[in-house]
Amino acid sequence: MPETHTTTPSSPIIFPAGRYGRRRENRRTPRWLVAIAALVFAAAAATVGVSLYHAYGDGNYSASVTSFTDITDNQVVVTFLVRLPEGGTATCVVRARDVTGAETGRAEIRVIPGPDPSRTIASHRLQTRTRPVTGEVQGCRPA
Structure with a gap:
């Protein structure tokens, strides 16, 4: 197949006036x-x-769930570990979710420090509207 050589015009292409609007300057x-x-x-x-x-x-207040047990149609027991500063108390939000992921129970509980404030164990029996599948601690803050 033979090649066709094309030539490129050396002058810029001039468009008909008024047809394509004005050309913009190259602004960077x-x-x-x-x-x-x-x-x-x-x-x-x-x-x-x-x-x-x-x-x-x-950062002085944190919690992590260690277990959730005694699940019935209207309750769950959530046990969690709370890290508190020396002499501090916390308010923690405990909640439960049902099989669809919807929140079925929530409570704010007050946690007082144990012998070792950095490893205080707390447990709460949370009443729910429907059967829960999990219990969790949403967070803790100073009381």
Whole structure:
């Protein structure tokens, strides 16, 4: 199959006037402006993150479920380990979910520190509206 050689015009293509609108100039945002905008965005995101952590996050209070037992049609017993600071008490939100994942019971309970505040065991019998399949601690905060 023979090749057909084409030629490219050396002058720019001229379109008919008024038919295609005006051609835009090739504007490119300076790199330094993009870098400054990225730094401002990162600083704003860090400020929001730190302020939200100070408002809602407290690393001294945490909980993890060790077991959920005695599941019946209207209750579950949730046992969990709470980490408290020395001399602190906590309010923990305990909840249960049914087979569809919907919340079927919720309670806020007060946890007082045990002999070792960093390893306080708490247990709560949670009443539910329907048969639960799991019990969990949503979180703990200072009481």
